[in-house]
Each structure stands twice: as C-alpha cells, then as structure tokens.
Amino acid sequence: SQQGEEDPQALSIQEGENATMNCSYKTSINNLQWYRQNSGRGLVHLILIRSNEREKHSGRLRVTLDTSKKSSSLLITASRAADTASYFCARRMDSSYKLIFGSGTRLLVRP
Amino acid sequence: DAGVIQSPRHEVTEMGQEVTLRCKPISGHNSLFWYRQTMMRGLELLIYFNNNVPIDDSGMPEDRFSAKMPNASFSTLKIQPSEPRDSAVYFCASSLRMGLAGGPSAPNIQYFGAGTRLSVL
Numbered sequence: 429s430q431q432g433e434e435d436p437q438a439l440s441i442q443e444g445e446n447a448t449m450n451c452s453y454k455t456s457i458n459n460l461q462w463y464r465q466n467s468g469r470g471l472v473h474l475i476l477i478r479s480n481e482r483e484k485h486s487g488r489l490r491v492t493l494d495t496s497k498k499s500s501s502l503l504i505t506a507s508r509a510a511d512t513a514s515y516f517c518a519r520r521m522d523s524s525y526k527l528i529f530g531s532g533t534r535l536l537v538r539p
Numbered sequence: 540d541a542g543v544i545q546s547p548r549h550e551v552t553e554m555g556q557e558v559t560l561r562c563k564p565i566s567g568h569n570s571l572f573w574y575r576q577t578m579m580r581g582l583e584l585l586i587y588f589n590n591n592v593p594i595d596d597s598g599m600p601e602d603r604f605s606a607k608m609p610n611a612s613f614s615t616l617k618i619q620p621s622e623p624r625d626s627a628v629y630f631c632a633s634s635l636r637m638g639l640a641g642g643p644s645a646p647n648i649q650y651f652g653a654g655t656r657l658s659v660l
Contacts (some may be wrong), residue, residue, distance in 0.1 A: 459646055470543070470630055470651030471582075478646075516582065520647050525570070525636065526595060527647055529582040 434517060434530040442538050447504040449533040451517035452497075458520045460493055461527065462502050465514045474515075475502075507537045545631050545652035553660050557619040560655045563612055564633030572649060573606055573616050574630040582630075588614065589636055621659045628654045 433452050441447050451460070459478045463471040475486045477493045477500065484491050490503040504511055514534050518527040544563040552558055564571050572587040586596040591608045599606070603622070608614040618625055632649040 461646075461648065470653050471632075471649075472651070473648050476646055476648060524595070525589070525645065525647055526572070526584055526587055527649060528584075531581045 434533050436533060437531070438534045438536070440536040440538065441507055443507060443509055445507055447507050447511070447535055447537070449502045449515050449517075449535070450499060451501070451530055452499045453517075453519050453528075453530075454498065455519075455521055457495070458522045460491075460500050461518045461520070462489075462491060462500075463516045463518060463529075465516065465532070467513075471516065504535075507535075509537050509539045511535060512537045543631055543633050543650055543652035545629075545655050547655060548653065549656050549658075551658045551660065552621055554622055555620045556659075557617065558621045558625075558657060558659075560616040560629050560631075560657070562614045562616070562631030562652060564614070564631070565650055566612065568633035568635050568650070569611070570634045570636040570647070571608060571614050572632040572634075573614070574632065575627045576630060576654070577627045585616070618657075621657075623659045626657055626659050628656050630654045 435450050457479050459476055461476045462474045464474055465471045475489055475491050477484045477491050488505045493500045514532045516532045517530045520527050546561045570589050573585040574582050575585055576582045583598055585598045586606045587594055588608045604618055606616045630651050632651045634647050634649045637645050
C-alpha cells in the first residue's frame with residue numbers, strides 16, 4: 429500500500445503536555461504535509477516540509493523529516509483542548525501531483 | 540474567499556437512487572480533487588482534475604461513479620445507482636498547480652470543503 433502508517437492511532441494527553449505523532453512511508457517523496465481534521469469538518473493544511481528539509485516550525489508545531497528512514501513526526505507543544513482533532517500526514521511523490529493520505533492519529537487533549 | 544463549497548451537506552437516499560454531489564473550488568485554483576472518507580478505508584482519492592480535465596481516475600471504485608468538471612468553478616460527483624456501501628463522507632478539495640506538469644516546485648497544498656455525508660439506505 430502507498431498509504432504508509434501513522435502512529436499512534438490514538439493519543440490522549442493532558443492540556444499543557446506535548447503531543448508527538450509519527451508517519452512512515454514507503455516510496456520517495458517530493459514533500460510531506462500535515463493536516464488537521466476536527467470532528468465533522470474538512471481537513472485543514474497545517475504545515476509542509478520538502479524532501480530536502482529536515483525540520484520546520486510553525487507556531488507550536490514542529491515537523492521533522494528523515495528521508496533515510498522514510499519517516500516524519502509532528503510535535504505539538506503546550507497542547508490545548510482546542511487541539512483535539514485527527515491529524516493526517518500526506519505525501520506528494522515526485523512521480524505524481526496527487527497526495528497520499530495516511531490513516532491519521534486521533535488526538536484527545538483533556539482539559 | 541469563501542473557501543471550497545460543497546452541497547448538499549447531508550444526503551439520505553435509498554438504494555438504487557441517483558446521487559449528485561456538487562463542489563465549487565476556490566476561485567483561481569486549477570486543480571480539484573474528490574475524496575471519500577470511511578472508518579474502514581480512511582481517506583481515498585477518487586479522481587482529480589487539472590484545468591477541468593480528469594488526470595487520474597484510478598480511485599473511482601466502479602462504473603457507477605462518474606465525475607465531471609464542466610468549468611473552472613464547478614464539479615459534480617455522481618453515483619448511479621447508489622448502494623449502501625457507498626455511504627461515506629465525500630470531500631472536495633482544490634489547489635493551485637503552478638508550472639509545467641506540476642513539477643517539483645508545485646507543493647499541492649489542498650483546501651478542503653466541509654464534505655457531504657451520504658447515507659444510502
């Protein structure tokens with residue numbers, strides 16, 4: 429499957445703690461993106477990291493990419509109850525314009 | 540900008556009926572994507588268009604599914620006849636594809652609509 433894996437499938441943390449989600453894939457990529465989906469809503473783009481980049485930051489988000497291990501991680505620091513959502517990684521491969529989405533991580537941030 | 544607009548938000552129909560889902564992409568975007576999301580299969584790409592032309596329809600499950608994009612501001616996904624296993628949330632997304640053949644510099648950041656929740660009884 430091109431989808432790869434995300435782990436954990438579900439994560440429950442206390443408000444203020446950090447949340448780390450991981451994404452692995454199988455084929456070489458052009459870029460990797462992270463999206464958030466709140467319950468009953470569409471996906472929202474959070475951050476993009478290109479294949480020649482190793483780390484990017486955006487506010488409380490930090491994304492890393494290790495192309496040798498074909499993996500990425502999303503770190504949300506100082507989590508808030510409003511961060512409760514599902515988080516998906518999506519890969520754009522060099523060979524195609526389309527994105528391949530992972531299965532997602534469901535994050536619950538307890539107040 | 541109003542974002543990607545999908546209609547209807549909810550659709551309940553009986554098996555065998557025709558269902559038409561509609562999407563208006565963000566003005567100026569030239570790529571449009573249709574996805575289906577279920578608990579079992581996650582988010583699946585059904586088809587995508589570039590400049591109103593279908594580029595990849597390998598994800599369309601069966602001949603019962605068809606999609607059109609008659610102009611840059613409108614697309615439809617039709618299921619005829621519908622079956623209970625088609626029940627899912629259907630999303631439309633759009634992006635701005637720059638450069639030739641969406642080369643390495645084209646990131647494909649997608650903007651999603653709110654989705655249509657389809658229930659086929």
